Amino acid sequence: MPELRRDPILGRWIIIAQERGQRPTDFLVEEYKVKGGFCPLCPGNEKTTPDEVLVYGREGGYPNTSGWQLRVVPNKYPALIIEGDLDKQGEGVYDRMNGIGAHEVIIESPNHLDRFSHLPPHLMLLTFKAFRDRIHDLAKDCRFNYVVVFKNFGKAAGASLEHSHSQLVALPILPRMVISELEGSLSYFNYKDRCIFCDIIRQELQQKVRLVCENDLFVTLTPFAPRSPFEMWILPKRHNSSYVEQDDAALAGLAAIFSETLRRLDACIPHVPYNFVLHTQPLRSGSLEYYHWHFEIVPKLTSIAGFEWGTGFYINPMTPEETCRYLREANL
Amino acid sequence: MPELRRDPILGRWIIIAQERGQRPTDFLVEEYKVKGGFCPLCPGNEKTTPDEVLVYGREGGYPNTSGWQLRVVPNKYPALIIEGDLDKQGEGVYDRMNGIGAHEVIIESPNHLDRFSHLPPHLMLLTFKAFRDRIHDLAKDCRFNYVVVFKNFGKAAGASLEHSHSQLVALPILPRMVISELEGSLSYFNYKDRCIFCDIIRQELQQKVRLVCENDLFVTLTPFAPRSPFEMWILPKRHNSSYVEQDDAALAGLAAIFSETLRRLDACIPHVPYNFVLHTQPLRSGSLEYYHWHFEIVPKLTSIAGFEWGTGFYINPMTPEETCRYLREANL
Numbered sequence A, B: 001m002p003e004l005r006r007d008p009i010l011g012r013w014i015i016i017a018q019e020r021g022q023r024p025t026d027f028l029v030e031e032y033k034v035k036g037g038f039c040p041l042c043p044g045n046e047k048t049t050p051d052e053v054l055v056y057g058r059e060g061g062y063p064n065t066s067g068w069q070l071r072v073v074p075n076k077y078p079a080l081i082i083e084g085d086l087d088k089q090g091e092g093v094y095d096r097m098n099g100i101g102a103h104e105v106i107i108e109s110p111n112h113l114d115r116f117s118h119l120p121p122h123l124m125l126l127t128f129k130a131f132r133d134r135i136h137d138l139a140k141d142c143r144f145n146y147v148v149v150f151k152n153f154g155k156a157a158g159a160s161l162e163h164s165h166s167q168l169v170a171l172p173i174l175p176r177m178v179i180s181e182l183e184g185s186l187s188y189f190n191y192k193d194r195c196i197f198c199d200i201i202r203q204e205l206q207q208k209v210r211l212v213c214e215n216d217l218f219v220t221l222t223p224f225a226p227r228s229p230f231e232m233w234i235l236p237k238r239h240n241s242s243y244v245e246q247d248d249a250a251l252a253g254l255a256a257i258f259s260e261t262l263r264r265l266d267a268c269i270p271h272v273p274y275n276f277v278l279h280t281q282p283l284r285s286g287s288l289e290y291y292h293w294h295f296e297i298v299p300k301l302t303s304i305a306g307f308e309w310g311t312g313f314y315i316n317p318m319t320p321e322e323t324c325r326y327l328r329e330a331n332l
Helices: A121-138 A176-192 A196-207 A248-268 A306-311 A320-329 B121-138 B176-192 B196-207 B248-268 B306-311 B320-329
Strands: A003-006 A013-016 A054-056 A070-074 A088-091 A094-098 A102-107 A146-153 A165-171 A211-214 A218-221 A232-236 A274-279 A294-299 A314-316 B003-006 B013-016 B054-056 B070-074 B088-091 B094-098 B102-107 B146-153 B165-171 B211-214 B218-221 B232-236 B274-279 B294-299 B314-316
Touching (some): A070 A121, A102 A121, A121 A146, A121 A165, A121 A248, A176 A196, A176 B306, A196 A211, A196 A218, A211 A248, A211 A320, A232 A248, A248 A294, A248 A320, B054 B121, B070 B121, B102 B121, B121 B146, B121 B165, B121 B248, B176 B274, B196 B218, B211 B248, B218 B248, B248 B294
Parallel strands (some): A013 A314
Antiparallel strands (some): A003 B094, A054 A070, A146 A165, A146 A274, A211 A218, A218 A232, A232 A294, B003 B013, B054 B070, B070 B102, B088 B094, B102 B165, B211 B218, B274 B294
16 A cells, blocks of 8 residues: 655655565666776876865975865856856846856865775864865855755766766755755744754654664664655754754764764665765854754665656655664664 | 746746757757567557457447547556555655546557557547546546546657557646746736736737747647757637537647647657657646636756756756747747
């Protein structure tokens, strides 16, 4: 019997249409092959990228030379550009503005073959620090209202470069997803006077059927109404709406659980393509009682066709309780 | 210079990041090949589908035999099932219900090789009648609140069968897309006391830069803030919120412009995969002054990666004014 489930924050309904005995190994994942060839993100090729805006691990030495552990550079083919003043215009019923923004690439390791799921712990930690430090820096630019941090891993998930990297885009406006999440969690808060994410965490720690793993500071869940099999959310246990306020100790806890989470996923479906996106408060907000920062990891296992496109209504062949069981029992 | 554009109904922003000199022929479209083999939708194989719920063109004869021009059958692998009572349950912060619904396949032609864009006019008209007649029939079932009508054409757009067909899903709840569109157009109506779609049509008929084609009753536009290159909307010129109220004369006008629209698209990018979705009012609404039914056609030309997924923020490499020019000048 199929089931309809509602995401409590967004009000997004999904259909769980379980295919009988669907197992992680039934998903077709493109074979993993190292293409090799020239890599603009490898050490020694620093001059082929735009000038770095952040570097960790290079002691002394010139900018844009080797010896680094992590580098952040502007995207060579940016979706938005950094120079210019914001110019907002109407045209009858329509609104437009010029495409001011920043688009950067976080190069997470000097080693071409490192995969993010198996990154050495110190590099994993540097990645999460780089997210924080870049958001902190971009927030000083008053033209920007939001920074989207995300990763595309694997061709099916939109990655075009092999070398482990994530991206960020600083935007002059709030994306719709952010607005919907803020509205949804505010409406719950107005009703209950509690953060909906805190309530979810409390319920999941009690029920334990969608709890993948946890440590002192963080928890990984398969969400109640997932868009895709093996979708996972990583949330801080203690209420906080802003990623940028996290100290190094918190980021160490995050790096640890993120690494475990991705290794569990990889053990279930080796080399599965996925996207992750950081969900955090807008740059110009003070601390929000009703919102809770977190990461969402969405494997690319099902195709998005007209139905999903037209309705925002996803069909998922596995329950999150089922995928949680696989993830928890994975051999690490 | 990239540009940010806002969809006036949904408030969805998109980035137009024009790639220099991008032309329709630059998009990689999978080669069109007829696979052939056994087809459950072909005449003679009626017994391999569930029993038909609607048939046109078979004069006399038994149900589920050949001689038809169009058939509607339940999906053999439905996402939702038709039998049972709605059972809504809460579980702490979460909500679920059993997956009651209908999932049907509209077989648009008896000829295996007919493509929807080039369907003979009488079959095109029957297809739009079938959409209307099935929605009308399903509306009698008080468990349903909405019927999503859509087509996936081409593998990249999610089609698994070659034989020309579209689908519908009857749902007990309103999809998010519908709620957002209703809210967006109501908020405009509350402000201006006019239908936003009527205002868009008026502006587009004046400006003519995004007007692909028109006839007495309908207009095809490239929308101001398209998610994908060559996205098109087909709207009735006269205000109406409900597809199911259209008479045969209106559907003949729709069939004519739909056919021209798809042939223009196919002339620009042969065999391009696409999805279309009917946007109409909920089953239980009376006529709405603020909402306007229409079709949205979205070619599958760009990949949806983490950024789009996480933000609902699309990046489009071509302006709608540019794609409109190509579509208008296409050799038919």
